[in-house]
Structure formats: structure tokens, C-alpha cells
Amino acid sequence: MNNKRLQRLSDYFRRELLDNTLPFWLRNAPDREYGGFTTFLDRKGAVLCPDKPMWVMGRISWLLARLYNDLEKKEEWLQLSRHGIEFIKKYGFDRDGRMFYSVTRDGRPLRKRRYLFAEIFAIMAFAEYGKAAGDREALETAKRLMRLVEELYAKPWDAPGALEPKVFPQTRPMRGHSMAMIQINTLQVLRRSDFSPDPLPYDRMIDAQIKEVFDLFVKPDKRCLLETVGPSGEYLGDTAEGRCVNPGHAIETAWFLLAEGKHRGDRALIERALPILDWSLDLGWDPKYGGILYFLDIEGKQPVQYEWDMKLWWPHNEAIYGC
Amino acid sequence: MNNKRLQRLSDYFRRELLDNTLPFWLRNAPDREYGGFTTFLDRKGAVLCPDKPMWVMGRISWLLARLYNDLEKKEEWLQLSRHGIEFIKKYGFDRDGRMFYSVTRDGRPLRKRRYLFAEIFAIMAFAEYGKAAGDREALETAKRLMRLVEELYAKPWDAPGALEPKVFPQTRPMRGHSMAMIQINTLQVLRRSDFSPDPLPYDRMIDAQIKEVFDLFVKPDKRCLLETVGPSGEYLGDTAEGRCVNPGHAIETAWFLLAEGKHRGDRALIERALPILDWSLDLGWDPKYGGILYFLDIEGKQPVQYEWDMKLWWPHNEAIYGC
Numbered sequence: 082m083n084n085k086r087l088q089r090l091s092d093y094f095r096r097e098l099l100d101n102t103l104p105f106w107l108r109n110a111p112d113r114e115y116g117g118f119t120t121f122l123d124r125k126g127a128v129l130c131p132d133k134p135m136w137v138m139g140r141i142s143w144l145l146a147r148l149y150n151d152l153e154k155k156e157e158w159l160q161l162s163r164h165g166i167e168f169i170k171k172y173g174f175d176r177d178g179r180m181f182y183s184v185t186r187d188g189r190p191l192r193k194r195r196y197l198f199a200e201i202f203a204i205m206a207f208a209e210y211g212k213a214a215g216d217r218e219a220l221e222t223a224k225r226l227m228r229l230v231e232e233l234y235a236k237p238w239d240a241p242g243a244l245e246p247k248v249f250p251q252t253r254p255m256r257g258h259s260m261a262m263i264q265i266n267t268l269q270v271l272r273r274s275d276f277s278p279d280p281l282p283y284d285r286m287i288d289a290q291i292k293e294v295f296d297l298f299v300k301p302d303k304r305c306l307l308e309t310v311g312p313s314g315e316y317l318g319d320t321a322e323g324r325c326v327n328p329g330h331a332i333e334t335a336w337f338l339l340a341e342g343k344h345r346g347d348r349a350l351i352e353r354a355l356p357i358l359d360w361s362l363d364l365g366w367d368p369k370y371g372g373i374l375y376f377l378d379i380e381g382k383q384p385v386q387y388e389w390d391m392k393l394w395w396p397h398n399e400a401i402y403g404c
Numbered sequence: 405m406n407n408k409r410l411q412r413l414s415d416y417f418r419r420e421l422l423d424n425t426l427p428f429w430l431r432n433a434p435d436r437e438y439g440g441f442t443t444f445l446d447r448k449g450a451v452l453c454p455d456k457p458m459w460v461m462g463r464i465s466w467l468l469a470r471l472y473n474d475l476e477k478k479e480e481w482l483q484l485s486r487h488g489i490e491f492i493k494k495y496g497f498d499r500d501g502r503m504f505y506s507v508t509r510d511g512r513p514l515r516k517r518r519y520l521f522a523e524i525f526a527i528m529a530f531a532e533y534g535k536a537a538g539d540r541e542a543l544e545t546a547k548r549l550m551r552l553v554e555e556l557y558a559k560p561w562d563a564p565g566a567l568e569p570k571v572f573p574q575t576r577p578m579r580g581h582s583m584a585m586i587q588i589n590t591l592q593v594l595r596r597s598d599f600s601p602d603p604l605p606y607d608r609m610i611d612a613q614i615k616e617v618f619d620l621f622v623k624p625d626k627r628c629l630l631e632t633v634g635p636s637g638e639y640l641g642d643t644a645e646g647r648c649v650n651p652g653h654a655i656e657t658a659w660f661l662l663a664e665g666k667h668r669g670d671r672a673l674i675e676r677a678l679p680i681l682d683w684s685l686d687l688g689w690d691p692k693y694g695g696i697l698y699f700l701d702i703e704g705k706q707p708v709q710y711e712w713d714m715k716l717w718w719p720h721n722e723a724i725y726g727c
Binding site (some may be wrong): 103121129185190248322 | 454
């Protein structure tokens, strides 16, 4: 791709973000009555469901702070990011320090799940907002949550307070790819945001997750990054779950790694990450209609998810960003 | 539809069942080494995953016993039904009397869920097999499980030993349609199978579930049967879940009710059930390509499930049976 085409694409995406996507959400999402954002909208902005998933509250608050930090010091963006942060602080937390997965429009808890994604996206939101507002308390909330995630993630399944696994680990111990990968990005956001005198050891923490991604999930002989493996990276090829590849998810991991390589000037890391991008596009691209398929079976068997051949928006966003 | 066409269709479905569907499963599903059935197969019968969901073990064991009882006294069918029953007895039960949701090929537990469908389909299997084999112990297992289901279903969410609800009931108490409807069918199977001197009060138990279906879920003003309502049948129309209609599921309920009306010679019940069939076909039928859609929003809003406009096999089977 030549520079001119890159510039045209860059202009296009910037325009789409600032003149189309963002105005839609700023117009329709903020809930002026109860706080937070209503994000379950149809194409016209009408509310399909008023419930508020905490991880989406985190994502929007992060996005607005990120735009404020990197694009333009727009007061509206900072204020709306704070609007989200306030809602999360008020209604997001259970008494054990963990977060609810979703709450009602007025903040009453609906669900709490065994996954840590509400916490993960709150960390990014509190960190990026903390940087934008110079808010030390928000930053420390992010760091406290990060330590909680690290602790829960490292905990053996039979330790007190461990998250309940989906499948009995006595029978089939498994590791999923998503927590290692998302911690890389979360720690990257924390690192760039942490203006305190006592930052966490971000590089070392990122190293640990990068090692886990490569040691357990990246399979050069199969030309893929697997979603689920055994506790030491064993290929669980007799199960559908063990053969599952999510190309968009793997592409996302690839760009987290590429960003890390770029940040450190680590050419070797970039060289290790690029094949993940290539494999995932090779495997995931639909040769007939174009676009990236949602799930594939690495042995070419029938994927088990109903939605396996759908083209979701987010894998394409990750791919654009990754490439 | 005239009688000739009905006869042709009946011949067609019988042929498909006995000469196509059943031979495929009898050839590929029975696991002669570890017991039970391997049901996660591709179109050629190759195993996609060796895990054994308990409710599918129940379904196959029931089907074979039902064929034996109603169609032909084939020894192969009875033996294979017993083959499934033995696997369920050996590996299906947790120490609390509840069942596992799925186990490995060799019977080690993988998951236990908050839903009672493993138990429900085991009840039908034990009952129908008990009748086929004259096996009083199997029949009593079915009745014991039925009492357990009844007890757990009636238990308030905050009582000791209650099943964990998906959504905090303190915030949003909800009732789902599936347990009332499937208990009707389960009790029908038990009633026709129970040759003991002390049957449960099946008619009365069925009455209670029929009342629940009509009182809570059937909405004549909306011309639909809703999947999820408030504890007294309140319309939860501001949530996507509260507006959700699953036409195939509603059609299934309709034929359970029609079968009950026919069994009792209760014309009034039949008249109350028929509109459910009509509404569901009106709403669920795809006017452009034909077939029954998986999920719809009763207010015509965008359904939230990725798979909403897929045409699954089972709603069509239920519709053929229901009509």
C-alpha cells in the first residue's frame, strides 16, 4: 500500500470516527437522568434495552478520555468521560471489590459473572480518565483493580475465593486465551497513564502475559493462535473448543503485541507477532464474499457456533487497526 | 389439507424417521466402548466432539423406548435404550441427587448447570424405558427425579438449596416459559408410563403447569406466548428479554396443550391452545424465504440474538408435529 492510499484511508477513518460514529453515540448514549450511558440502541438511536453493562460503561469512558488525551482537549469529551466514571464508581462495585456485569438504568445490579471483563475495561477507563483529568484517585482505583485481576487470574481453581470455572478443572483443566491477551492491552493503557511516583512494574507484568500467549496459545505448526488449550498449552484437538480459532480475537492479540514491539523498539517481538496476523487473515478471510469469519475449526471441521460464519463489525476494526 | 395429502406426508415422515434418521443415529451414536451415545457428529457420522451431554443421553434413550412401546417391539431398540439408561445411571448423577449437564466420553463430569433439563429429559427416558422394559426401578427413578424437579422449581430463590438465578431476583424478578411448558410434556410421558400402584397425581400436576402457562406467558392482546415475564406475568416490555418470542418454542407448548386436550377430550383446552399455534406461525414464518425464524421481538424491534433469523431444524419439527 502506498503512502497516498494510506493517507486517504486514514482521513476516511478519522472522518467516520469524528463526524459519524462519535456524534451518534454522544447524541444518544449519555443518560442525563440516571447517569452512565444507554448503549443498547437501534440504528436510529432508539433504546432497545435500558440496562447498562459495566464493561461498556468502561469502554465509552475510556474512549472519550483517550480522545481527550491524544486528539484534542475538548471539554465535552472529558466531562462525558467523567459522567461514565461517576456511574461506574457509584453502581459498578460489589462489596467484595469485584464488579457487577450489568445494572439497571438506575444502577441496581442485574448480573455478576465469573469473567473479569467489567473489571478489565474499568481499569482502562479509570487509568485513561485519571491521566486526562489529572485525577490521582481514579488512577489508584485502576491500579487497585489491576492488582485484583492479577490476583484472581493467578489463583488456582481450588483456592478460597477463586472464580468458578465453566468446566470442572478436575476433569478437564483448560486455559482460555482472552485473559492473557486483554491484560497486555490493559497494562499498556495503565503504563501510558500512570503519572504516580509508584507505578506498578508494567513491563514485567506485560512480559509475563506475552510469554503466556506465546507459550500456551500460539501454534506455529498449526499456523494459528488457539482460543483454548490445556494448562501447559496442550492441544485439546478432540474437542470442538480445543480446535476453535477466533480470527478477529487473534488479530487483536497480534496488534497488542505489535504495539508493544513498537513501544519498546523490539524488532524481535514484532517479527514474532506478525505471523499471527498473517495466519489469522489467511484462515479467517472469506474467499467468496470477503470479510472475516467469526469462528473456525483449525482442522477444517464444521465449527459448532451458530454464528461461526457471520461477519461481525469488531474483527474488521481489529484487522484495520492491526494492519 | 385433504386426507390423501395427510397420508402422503405421514408416509414421508415415517420413512424419513425409520429409513434415514434412525439408521444414521443407530449406526453412529452408540459408544460400544464407554457406553452411552456420541452425538456430536458431522453429516457423515464422524465425531466432532466426544463429550456426552446428559440431556441428549436422555432424549435418545427416551426415543428408542418410545419407538419400542408404540411402533414395534424391536429388541435392538429396547437394548439400545437400556444402553443409554445404564450410562445415565452410572455417570449422570451428582451426590446431591441432581444431574450433571455433560460428561466426558468415559463419564467424568464436565459441567453442572443451574437448569434442570438434564433431569427433565432423564425423567422422560427412565419413565418410557421403565414402561418398555417393565422396569419398576427405572420408573421409580423417574418419579423421584420428578419430585426433585417439582421441589426445586417451586423453591423461592432465597431458600436454602435453591437454583442460582441468572439475574439478581432482588433487582428484576423474572419467570421463564420453558420450565412450565416442559413439565407438561414430562408429566404426560410419566402418566402414560406409570404402571405402579402409586402414581403421582399427574393430572393435577399438569393442571398447575397449564395454569401457569396461560396465567403468565400467553398474551392474547399481543397475539403471542412470551418467553420471559415478571413473577405475576407482568410484561417486561422495556427489556429485550421481555419482548422476546421464540416461535418454535411456543409451537411446542401449543402441541403439548393440544395433546392434553385430546387426551382428556377437553375441547375448551384445545380451543385455548390453537391460537398459540396460529400466532406463532403468523409471527414466526418468514414471508420471503419461508421457514420459521428463531427469535422475534413482539414489538417488531431488532431482535438481539445473533441467530435470530436462522432457520433451525427443531422449530420446524415442532411445527409439523403441532399442526
